[in-house]
């Protein structure tokens with residue numbers, strides 16, 4: 606791998622292929638694979654990730670916002686794309702770009718059908734979401750009747766899948782609750798199949814559920830985090846390979862005497878002679894201010910260098926006293942000795958938030 610010469614997020618497509626195959630090998634033959642690539646493919650570069658996954662044979666894509674789906678179409682993605690979080694104002698764009706909406710309430714279902722009828726669509730693919738306990742989006746048993754009432758009167762849409770989302774698939778202590786969600790989903794899906802007279806794809810597993818509840822795979826799974834190399838579990842993480850490595854370099858070295866201070870607010874004070882390295886990456890790049898004051902650090906020539914003082918917008922300073930290094934040397938923020946999952950823990954957050962928070966201004970360097 607070439608040495609970094611500026612702040613970059615390296616994207617290893619071979620690791621992505623490894624993760625895709627590893628997750629797929631958990632599935633019974635015939636179970637379809639939906640790759641979740643919302644939020645810029647969890648910060649990794651959606652177009653590149655999507656094109657690679659399409660070449661690897663993913664069956665479906667999911668994104669959150671309509672705009673994300675439009676972008677994928679413009680990048681040449683031809684696979685079906687589920688829009689998880691569309692708003693009615695987006696429906697014309699959804700149809701224009703052959704995207705498939707998640708319809709999760711009487712209001713959204715009705716509005717989509719109205720547009721589909723106006724446009725004389727026939728069997729336009731839509732997805733019905735059930736709320737089985739997450740209480741975020743979806744039809745419940747109590748308002749299930751809206752689905753059949755709306756669908757009975759129209760040929761303009763076709764339910765290509767029904768799905769739900771688990772609230773705690775990574776947490777064994779919530780096993781009972783998860784099993785109750787799976788049970789509710791089975792019931793609602795069964796009812797729907799009877800009422801519409803055909804069997805759409807059924808799916809509820811996210812990455813953790815694929816590993817923890819393999820018998821609940823139904824006919825499709827939705828994997829996001831796992832594709833990028835994490836599975837909310839240390840042992841499972843070992844089976845996967847992190848796709849992204851966040852690197853930067855040393856812009857400048859500062860030599861400090863006892864009593865000198867570093868950065869805004871003079872937040873770090875040298876207690877003895879030492880040195881710091883200034884790195885061109887800051888909170889505007891996704892290194893949150895919580896990581897300052899030695900809460901976290903980076904690796905330089907395989908040695909740990911804690912972040913000192915406050916995190917600036919475009920810079921951090923790290924203590925390199927006793928570390929043999931030079932200006933221009935490569936620095937690892939995450940990847941290798943310190944994975945994104947480790948750094949997330951130090952920041953009191955989850956891998957999802959850390960990796961989706963790497964700013965778009967950080968150059969993505971694709972390695973294939």
Ligand SMILES: *Cc1c(COP(=O)(O)O)cnc(C)c1O
Pocket residue numbers: 641643689770810811812813827828829830831
């Ligand atoms: C984000 C998301 C997923 C992917 O979950 P991972 O834990 O990243 O695999 C699946 N389904 C829905 C509805 C989501 O919002």
